[in-house]
Amino acid sequence: MRRAEGYDKSPYRSERRRRELLGYTDPLVVHPGDEVAVMVSSEFATYESQVVRLIHGDTSPESPGFKAEPVATSSDGAHPGRIQDTHAGSYVEVPDAPEICGSFTVAAWIWPTIPEAGVQTIVAHSSGFTGYSLGFGVPRGMPTGPDVDSAGCTLPPEGTDDGLTLRVGRTAFSLGAWPVAGRWHFVAGAWDAETGEARLLQRICERGTEPSLTAATNLGPLADGNANPVAGEPDTPLLIAAGSRIDGTEAGAHHCFNGKIERPALFDRALSIDELEALADGADPRATDGAAAVWDFAATPASGVHIADVTGSGHHGTVVNYAMRGLTGHSWDATAFTREQAPEQYGAIHFHDDDFDDSRWEEDFRFTVPEDARSGYYAVALRASDEAGSEEDNIPFFVTPAPGARRAKAAxxxxxxxxxxxxxxxxxxxxxxxxxxxxxxxxxxxxxxxxxxxxxxxxxxxxxxxxxxxxxxxxxxxxxxxxxxxxxxxxxxxxxxxxxxxxxxxxxxxxxxxxxxxxxxxxxxxxxxxxxxxxxxxxxxxxxxxxxxxxxxxxxxxxxxxxxxxxxxxxxxxxxxxxxxxxxxxxxxxxxxxxxxxxxxxxxxxxxxxxxxxxxxxxxxxxxxxxxxxxxxxxxxxxxxxxxxxxxxxxxxxxxxxxxxxxxxxxxxxxxxxxxxxxxxxxxxxxxxxxxxxxxxxxxxxxxxxxxxxxxxxxxxxxxxxxxxxxxxxxxxxxxxxxxxxxxxxxxxxxxxxxxxxxxxxxxxxxxxxxxxxxxxxxxxx
Known part of the structure; x- marks a missing residue:
């Protein structure tokens, strides 16, 4: 559960707090004879349901009062209750991730919006103690030791600025400088499996600024002595704009990115600082030796969920939780104002940690709308009670005439x-x-x-x-x-x-x-x-x-x-x-x-x-x-x-x-x-x-x-x-x-x-x- 930013500051509160009894139908608009799926989250052990046609809702004393007609369906009666969770946060999932057996480089153009608001991930291929990621900050939650976090990642000393961070296995290396909110940056992280050397680069797109910020250190070999950062996890998907999926499901992800990402790329070797600078200067990542995947968000329609790997290697992805697509990228020059005019300038996606398009709750029951049902405003009325009190909810849906069905004269x-x-x-x-x-x-x-x-x-x-x-x-x-x-x-x-x-x-x-x-x-x-x-x-x-x-x-x-x-x-x-x-x-x-x-x-x-x-x-x-x-x-x-x-x-x-x-x-x-x-x-x-x-x-x-x-x-x-x-x-x-x-x-x-x-x-x-x-x-x- 996450509160709205201003909730705790707000002077406004309801005199009565609702208990958990709510749900939704799919679809929202149906015709007589259609099936309706109902998803419910209930803190009560059981609850009763009854489909009704709504007529009047205002319950004030001056009004005609609540009016509804019961409609008999197969779902009427008692149902077991259970809590259902919604996991928000948009990201791209690449199920067939490039096979990285040692050295690698991750690079992307980013436009962060709240870079210092906690750990955020740009690209990650990780599960448990294995894998790699590039993002902001090092997780510090639930420490299992004085220098290690809950994922087994070595932590920097307290008070150390993280900023751009490369994570390899259990070890993390931070640039010590945060990107600027609302500015485009080219960022990259590389790790050499043979030498253990890691390097980071961050360049802001802004007039009058200093050259790229770079840093390097030796992280040494992986803890298990294996040169493969994702050994033993061949089926783990690569994620863009998120760190790892919640509970191994597709419902949501951890450490979601806030801001735009454009043209992320993955290489199967450690690029040098000079090569990274060339990419920041506009070199085509596809022409760079070792390009394992380059995801061009402008290469597929902004209306869809498909993301193309333009290297020809087939490591395509899917957008989860409806990120905002078809947006201006780092090269937008303010002369084109539609994607058709300059598609190459519209290659960015804006991700948010609270995006979603589907609660993805499990179905609790379903029913068929009676063939003789009148069109109208309908609801699945829920009622529940226990020793602590009672609660109710009216889950809305609409019944409309099927195409070609008999119609009244007024609509x-x-x-x-x-x-x-x-x-x-x-x-x-x-x-x-x-x-x-x-x-x-x-x-x-x-x-x-x-x-x-x-x-x-x-x-x-x-x-x-x-x-x-x-x-x-x-x-x-x-x-x-x-x-x-x-x-x-x-x-x-x-x-x-x-x-x-x-x-x-x-x-x-x-x-x-x-x-x-x-x-x-x-x-x-x-x-x-x-x-x-x-x-x-x-x-x-x-x-x-x-x-x-x-x-x-x-x-x-x-x-x-x-x-x-x-x-x-x-x-x-x-x-x-x-x-x-x-x-x-x-x-x-x-x-x-x-x-x-x-x-x-x-x-x-x-x-x-x-x-x-x-x-x-x-x-x-x-x-x-x-x-x-x-x-x-x-x-x-x-x-x-x-x-x-x-x-x-x-x-x-x-x-x-x-x-x-x-x-x-x-x-x-x-x-x-x-x-x-x-x-x-x-x-x-x-x-x-x-x-x-x-x-x-x-x-x-x-x-x-x-x-x-x-x-x-x-x-x-x-x-x-x-x-x-x-x-x-x-x-x-x-x-x-x-x-x-x-x-x-x-x-x-x-x-x-x-x-x-x-x-x-x-x-x-x-x-x-x-x-x-x-x-x-x-x-x-x-």
Whole structure:
């Protein structure tokens, strides 16, 4: 178990600590008749499971309460519990390692990010007391003697700087100087089996610096007198960016590297200092006598896991735990900004000690989704108790109609891309910051959030950063997704947000008796227009922020063909996103340099590795949300007294009469709600014709002029430094409700606020938010 960096510094804690009872399903999205595998980690000896269809998750006294329908499956009942571990850390595994029977040299280009943060390995072929490695530092844990560590490695005196370190068998030799964080270096280590001499070289790529740092010593022969450093371990894989696998499994590794590595190479002889200097000067390692393997990370597609040995010897590797690929290397000259322009300048991989794409838990049980199961939000409900207390969890999954199956006329699109982007977000524990000035709502930590702060190994969201401070750009479904829980309450609002918030709409649809299907972003991305073509109406969730290019293509084609869209959220269609074409359980997000972002990309690294597309916000990629739904992101904020909307002249246009049937001329719309007491809140969108809002758009209502100083205008609308950026002094801080027609009888209705759904159940579902939503849905279905 590893805590988030700021967890111990954070002033925030949950009043209740969760016990270990959690899990995930694979896959996350299924169809009737499909099998679902369930992975569980439980500190309880036994637990009960029951599959349920979720309807409503909010358990606050003012809400309708938790609602779920049991669904009978073969997995219902008791199961034995056991703890399952997740091992993070990315690396390259070379199963067929070059045969080194004596002298050797290891060399690589590296860009370390936290070089002095403990032992880190660049290249290693080791097991137990045998083998060799090149990395930083000497392990000092669990000493077995005054001068030897737990792996039998001779230790330098206490207080000695390690820095670049070559390890041969039980003996280590350190340069005594650390590389500089955020700078490219050429590093190498060599050992001569005949003389026992070891040498190290480290050269920084920086103007005005001293020549290469070098050092040499005589380590003598190996302890057993054998000249082969890996004798007796012929099946041990060679690892790049890690020292050794944990427990001999593929689940993770020790001493993982943080930073970029480029073009590591292995030679079957000890290169001289002059030869190492030549490699640092740019000599081709393949042309150097004794080259046993040269791994060129640019020689295989950045979207895949395969790593090529370009010597022709066939010592190829595989990336484990989804390191960040397709990145600038040591030769990047800032004239090329895509891999296609200069592939030789994009040969680096950024490894992290907390990367992973799959928890790799063992399956505990599986079941088949009933053939007659309705589409919807589902969960595997777990319950357990012992003498110390009880715990429960609801493991999410989605059931959607199979391709070609009978469809309803209305579809709700579950924003699973956005759910994944936010999954396991632990911003609250990032560096021990005080967030009390962000909102006037008391910050109450949900037990799930507290649990995430203490469990880094469960992975973060794309709003978090890695151990080394670089941004998290991948999110996977193959782990417990604790932000996707029906009863979870977000710390910034003290209420449901995202996944749990969208259940407000499903509950309302059930109350209305609407015949509807649930589909997901995953369905839309991989099926395209075929996923939508049977529906007259498509409804979004509250925060459909993350969209792939193929998803936008399908939606625009649907609207062009006469489809009708109800955009029932805010900050939608904002971030460009990619699904990995080979591993559809993973999405990729890179931030670029603009938009409301938690971190930035490095220069030259704005291409998705998985697809080659450009990253960033869709507004800056030529596909602004205004052109699709009439409005685009304007502001965000969290206030205990969030406003509603006031009607504008456009709402009295005959074209909009059906929308406001039964709503008074002077009524404030949505000045109530379960979250922040109003429906125009959280993240909001506004009309902007310069950004593509159609000229015939009717602006029906707005929250302009009603927001407090807690609401701030979005970053991309601030071109120069200015003081007027909040709801009390900036006209762009608002939500605009709009309507417009599209081709072939299509139409778009947008509420432009995340908080809209929170008003649906107010006054026993009898209110103007419910009325307007029903008016539009019924008209669009007609």
């Amino acid at each position: 709700y699109l579950a924003p699973t891309c956005s759910y994944l982007a936010y999954a396991n977000e632990r911003v609250l524990f990032s560096g021990g910051h005080d967030f009390s000035d962000l909102t006037n709502i008391p910050i109450v930590v949900d037990p799930y959030d507290d649990y995430l702060g203490a469990r880094v190994e469960l992975g973060g969201s794309v709003y978090d950063v890695h151990t080394d401070g670089s941004g998290v750009c991948h999110s996977t479904t193959r782990r417990p997704l604790l932000s996707m829980r029906a009863t979870a309450r977000h710390w910034v609002t003290g209420a449901p947000r995202g996944y749990a918030f969208d259940l407000y709409l499903l509950d309302w649809l059930e109350q209305q008796g609407t015949d509807y299907d649930v589909i997901t972003d995953e369905d839309l991305h991989f099926e395209g227009l075929d996923c939508l073509s049977d529906y007259k109406v498509l409804m979004t969730g509250c925060h459909p922020e993350y969209w792939t290019g193929p998803m936008l293509d399908a939606l625009e084609a649907y609207l062009d063909g006469g489809g009708r869209l109800m955009y029932l959220g805010g900050n939608g269609f904002y971030w460009a996103t990619a699904y990995d074409p080979e591993r559809r359980h993973v999405i990729e997000v890179r931030r670029g340099f603009a938009g409301s972002r938690a971190w930035e990309s490095h220069p030259g690294e704005t291409q998705f590795a998985s697809t080659g597309e450009q990253c960033g916000i869709w507004r800056h990629l030529g596909r602004p949300p205004n052109a699709i739904v009439g409005t685009g992101f304007s502001c965000q904020g969290w206030d205990a007294h969030t406003p509603g909307y006031r009607r504008l002249p456009g709402s009295f246009d005959p074209r909009a009469a059906f929308i406001f049937e039964g709503v008074g001329d002077d009524e404030t719309i949505g000045d109530f709600g379960l979250v922040m007491n109003g429906c125009a809140g959280d993240e909001l969108d506004r009309v902007d014709h310069a950004l593509g809002t159609p000229s015939h758009t009717l602006v029906l209502a707005t929250s302009a002029g009603e927001h407090s100083a807690y609401y701030l205008v979005c970053h991309e609308d601030i071109f120069v430094m200015q003081a007027n950026t909040d709801g009390t002094n900036n006209d762009n801080v608002r939500a605009d409700m709009v309507y417009f027609e599209t081709a072939n009888g299509g139409a778009v209705f947008s509420v432009s606020s995340i908080n809209w759904f929170s008003g649906l159940s107010h006054n026993n579902y009898k209110n103007n938010v419910s009325r307007i939503t029903a008016n539009v849905l019924n008209n669009f279905l007609a």
